[in-house]
Amino acid sequence: MNPTSNLALAMLASLALGACMVPATRYEEARSAILVEQEAHRRTQSRLSDVSRKLDELHASLAEREKKLERLEADLAEEKLAAEVAGTERRFATEIVEQLRGELGRTGDHLRELAGEKSKLALALDAAEERARQLGQCEAEAADNAAIARDLALALGPQIKSGEVELAVVEGKPLIRIASSELSGEVVQEIGQKVVGALANVTQRHRASRVKIRETGADVAAEESAKRLRGVSDALVKAGLGSARVELSPAAEPGKGAAMLELSVFSADDAPSD
Structure with missing residues (x-):
């Protein structure tokens, strides 16, 4: 009592x-x-x-949101490691190029009997130079994508922590997930406006970047999805992103869960300037 x-x-x-x-x-x-x-x-x-x-x-x-942030940090660390590995491979390939170049020079025209070997070395040199070029491009893109992911995390920090926006790294490219309702219709919701603004600012800083948009979810119909994707593209263009840098991906087969928009932001050498 x-x-x-x-x-x-x-x-x-x-x-x-x-x-x-x-x-x-x-x-x-x-x-x-x-x-x-x-x-x-x-x-x-x-x-x-x-x-x-x-x-x-x-x-x-709060515990669940902290776990999401930890997963994001792990993805960013993995992307940084991939960039470092690509840099090491590029330096190794460059050393091979210099070695092959020296060997090719030492053959000289006076060694005509070694013309066949010289031709092989020339082909190997070309292949090594192309490999070095590709690795250099991969390293640059990996570094750019890591910087884009970092800038998006800074711009959308409160929304990511609250769970309203999800930021992940998929196949080395930063990816934003947001409920379709935030960017659907003629009126963009508050969270959708923040995402559009963040994308516009980040892509302005990273001029060689593109934005690819697609929609997933159980209730995604192809016709309605295409209309929503065009609406999102128009909102990004209105915010200052050139239309040539926006790519729309048609809706795939119906999935599971609510309709979600996925906006992939990535570096591309052929990205047109605004």
Whole structure:
């Protein structure tokens, strides 16, 4: 029994013992006051239980969001490692090129009998130079994509932490996921506006970047999806992104879950300038 109930019983007992001296009206007033206090205590206990439950739910939600942030950091670290590996391979290929160039020079025209070997070395040199060029391009694109992912994470930090926007790295390219409802219709919602603004700012800083848009989800119809994708493209163009840098991907087969927009931002050598 809690202290309030003990107090109530004590007061009632006191009133009963002194009933001959206390008027009935005062007894009823005291009894009513006790009942009111008990009801207030019960309501307070109920509110405390509700607050405790809501705090538990909030802690669980925050823990899940922290896990998402940790996964994103791991993806970014993996992308950085890939860029470093590509750089090492490029330097190794460059060293091979210089070695082959030296060997080719030493053959000289006076060694005509080695013309066949010289031809092979020339072909190997060309192949090595092409490989070095490709590795250099991959290294540059990996570094650019890592920088794009970093800038998007900074621009959309609050929305990513709240779970309203998801930022991932898929096949080395930064990818934003957002509910289709945020960017559907004639009126772009607040979160959608922040995403459009962030994409416009980041792509302005990274001039050799493109944006590829597609929609996934169980309730994605091809005709409606195409209309929504055009609406998103128009919003990006209106925000300052050149239309030639926006690529629309048709809806695939219906998937699972609610309709989601996926906006992939990546570096591309053939990206046109605005």
